[in-house]
Amino acid sequence: MLNKIRKRRSITMASRSSNRAAVPEAKGALDKFKYEVANELGVPLTEGYNGDLTSRQNGSVGGYMVKKMIEQQEKQMAGK
Numbered sequence: 001m002l003n004k005i006r007k008r009r010s011i012t013m014a015s016r017s018s019n020r021a022a023v024p025e026a027k028g029a030l031d032k033f034k035y036e037v038a039n040e041l042g043v044p045l046t047e048g049y050n051g052d053l054t055s056r057q058n059g060s061v062g063g064y065m066v067k068k069m070i071e072q073q074e075k076q077m078a079g080k
Contacts, residue, residue, distance in 0.1 A: 037064050041060055045061060
């Protein structure tokens with residue numbers, strides 16, 4: 001019984017994509033932000049295929065995006 005539950009859970013989790021915007025209407029703005037951050041960091045990110053970039057390069061873009069979004073939210077919460 002427990003194995004069935006685990007198997008079902010892993011199938012369900014595997015079929016979900018974690019690469020979706022929580023607010024689909026924000027996808028365009030997030031893409032624009034991604035390219036701005038990549039440019040700021042000197043990462044040669046282009047539209048389309050970017051398989052020639054390292055995980056470190058791609059990760060730095062995503063990590064910096066998160067950092068900037070958290071900073072912006074903190075400022076907003078502080079009323080600035």
